[in-house]
Amino acid sequence: MPAALLTAVIMIVGWFPFSSLWHQQSQIDTTAAQIKALQREEASLKYQAKTVDTKAAATALAREQYQLVNPGQSLIQVLPGDSSGQVSASSADPGLLPLVPPSSMATSSAAVKATTHHSSQYVSRLLRTLEFWR
Numbered sequence: 001m002p003a004a005l006l007t008a009v010i011m012i013v014g015w016f017p018f019s020s021l022w023h024q025q026s027q028i029d030t031t032a033a034q035i036k037a038l039q040r041e042e043a044s045l046k047y048q049a050k051t052v053d054t055k056a057a058a059t060a061l062a063r064e065q066y067q068l069v070n071p072g073q074s075l076i077q078v079l080p081g082d083s084s085g086q087v088s089a090s091s092a093d094p095g096l097l098p099l100v101p102p103s104s105m106a107t108s109s110a111a112v113k114a115t116t117h118h119s120s121q122y123v124s125r126l127l128r129t130l131e132f133w134r
Contacts, residue, residue: 052058062068069075 052061059070067075067077
Protein backbone atom coordinates (compact mmCIF):
# COMPACT_ATOMS: atom_id res chain seq x y z
CA MET A 1 0.00 0.00 0.00
CA PRO A 2 2.73 2.56 0.81
CA ALA A 3 4.52 1.73 -2.45
CA ALA A 4 1.30 2.27 -4.42
CA LEU A 5 0.71 5.57 -2.63
CA LEU A 6 4.29 6.69 -3.33
CA THR A 7 3.94 5.68 -6.99
CA ALA A 8 0.68 7.62 -7.26
CA VAL A 9 2.28 10.74 -5.74
CA ILE A 10 5.26 10.50 -8.10
CA MET A 11 2.94 10.09 -11.09
CA ILE A 12 0.79 13.07 -10.08
CA VAL A 13 3.84 15.28 -9.50
CA GLY A 14 5.51 14.10 -12.70
CA TRP A 15 2.52 14.48 -14.98
CA PHE A 16 0.78 17.43 -13.41
CA PRO A 17 1.29 20.43 -15.71
CA PHE A 18 2.78 22.89 -13.20
CA SER A 19 4.78 24.72 -15.89
CA SER A 20 1.73 25.08 -18.12
CA LEU A 21 -0.33 26.44 -15.26
CA TRP A 22 2.46 28.85 -14.30
CA HIS A 23 2.77 30.07 -17.92
CA GLN A 24 -0.99 30.47 -18.30
CA GLN A 25 -1.20 32.43 -15.05
CA SER A 26 1.53 34.81 -16.24
CA GLN A 27 -0.38 35.30 -19.51
CA ILE A 28 -3.58 36.01 -17.56
CA ASP A 29 -1.75 38.57 -15.43
CA THR A 30 -0.30 40.28 -18.51
CA THR A 31 -3.71 40.39 -20.19
CA ALA A 32 -5.32 41.77 -17.05
CA ALA A 33 -2.71 44.54 -16.92
CA GLN A 34 -3.40 45.39 -20.57
CA ILE A 35 -7.14 45.49 -19.89
CA LYS A 36 -6.61 47.89 -16.97
CA ALA A 37 -4.41 50.14 -19.14
CA LEU A 38 -7.09 50.20 -21.85
CA GLN A 39 -9.76 51.01 -19.26
CA ARG A 40 -7.67 53.95 -17.99
CA GLU A 41 -7.16 55.17 -21.56
CA GLU A 42 -10.89 54.85 -22.23
CA ALA A 43 -11.69 56.90 -19.12
CA SER A 44 -9.20 59.57 -20.24
CA LEU A 45 -10.72 59.70 -23.72
CA LYS A 46 -14.23 59.97 -22.28
CA TYR A 47 -13.07 62.90 -20.15
CA GLN A 48 -11.52 64.57 -23.21
CA ALA A 49 -14.73 64.00 -25.16
CA LYS A 50 -16.74 65.69 -22.41
CA THR A 51 -14.39 68.69 -22.35
CA VAL A 52 -14.65 69.17 -26.13
CA ASP A 53 -18.40 68.63 -26.15
CA THR A 54 -19.18 72.36 -26.11
CA LYS A 55 -19.09 74.51 -29.26
CA ALA A 56 -16.56 76.94 -27.74
CA ALA A 57 -14.16 74.13 -26.84
CA ALA A 58 -14.47 72.58 -30.30
CA THR A 59 -13.78 75.97 -31.91
CA ALA A 60 -10.72 76.51 -29.71
CA LEU A 61 -9.42 73.03 -30.54
CA ALA A 62 -9.95 73.63 -34.26
CA ARG A 63 -8.01 76.91 -34.07
CA GLU A 64 -5.12 75.57 -31.98
CA GLN A 65 -4.48 72.19 -33.53
CA TYR A 66 -5.81 72.45 -37.07
CA GLN A 67 -5.45 76.20 -37.85
CA LEU A 68 -9.12 76.40 -38.87
CA VAL A 69 -11.04 79.68 -38.85
CA ASN A 70 -14.68 80.63 -38.95
CA PRO A 71 -16.28 81.47 -42.31
CA GLY A 72 -15.38 84.98 -43.38
CA GLN A 73 -12.13 85.01 -41.38
CA SER A 74 -8.58 84.77 -42.75
CA LEU A 75 -5.64 82.91 -41.28
CA ILE A 76 -2.33 84.78 -41.34
CA GLN A 77 0.87 83.05 -40.25
CA VAL A 78 3.89 85.14 -39.40
CA LEU A 79 7.22 83.40 -39.96
CA PRO A 80 9.93 83.84 -37.34
CA GLY A 81 12.70 86.26 -38.19
CA ASP A 82 16.19 87.03 -36.89
CA SER A 83 17.09 89.96 -34.64
CA SER A 84 17.28 92.44 -37.55
CA GLY A 85 13.72 91.68 -38.58
CA GLN A 86 14.77 89.80 -41.70
CA VAL A 87 13.40 86.34 -42.39
CA SER A 88 16.09 83.69 -42.01
CA ALA A 89 16.91 81.60 -45.07
CA SER A 90 16.46 78.29 -43.27
CA SER A 91 12.85 78.92 -42.29
CA ALA A 92 11.67 80.96 -45.26
CA ASP A 93 10.95 80.67 -48.93
CA PRO A 94 13.97 79.52 -50.98
CA GLY A 95 13.22 82.35 -53.38
CA LEU A 96 14.53 84.76 -50.74
CA LEU A 97 18.01 83.22 -50.84
CA PRO A 98 20.75 85.29 -52.50
CA LEU A 99 21.48 84.73 -56.19
CA VAL A 100 24.27 82.37 -57.25
CA PRO A 101 27.31 84.28 -58.51
CA PRO A 102 28.17 83.67 -62.19
CA SER A 103 31.73 82.66 -61.30
CA SER A 104 30.44 79.51 -59.60
CA MET A 105 28.66 78.52 -62.81
CA ALA A 106 32.02 77.89 -64.55
CA THR A 107 32.42 74.68 -62.60
CA SER A 108 28.93 73.64 -63.66
CA SER A 109 29.75 74.15 -67.35
CA ALA A 110 32.90 72.03 -66.90
CA ALA A 111 30.76 69.28 -65.42
CA VAL A 112 28.41 69.50 -68.44
CA LYS A 113 31.38 69.22 -70.82
CA ALA A 114 32.67 66.19 -68.93
CA THR A 115 29.26 64.57 -69.12
CA THR A 116 29.07 65.27 -72.86
CA HIS A 117 32.56 63.83 -73.35
CA HIS A 118 31.58 60.77 -71.31
CA SER A 119 28.41 60.26 -73.33
CA SER A 120 30.34 60.54 -76.63
CA GLN A 121 32.71 57.83 -75.37
CA TYR A 122 29.71 55.66 -74.59
CA VAL A 123 28.33 56.09 -78.11
CA SER A 124 31.65 55.21 -79.73
CA ARG A 125 32.02 52.11 -77.55
CA LEU A 126 28.47 51.10 -78.39
CA LEU A 127 29.13 51.45 -82.15
CA ARG A 128 32.34 49.40 -81.88
CA THR A 129 30.42 46.71 -80.03
CA LEU A 130 27.77 46.55 -82.72
CA GLU A 131 30.28 46.26 -85.61
CA PHE A 132 29.68 42.55 -85.88
CA TRP A 133 26.29 43.38 -87.49
CA ARG A 134 28.01 44.53 -90.70
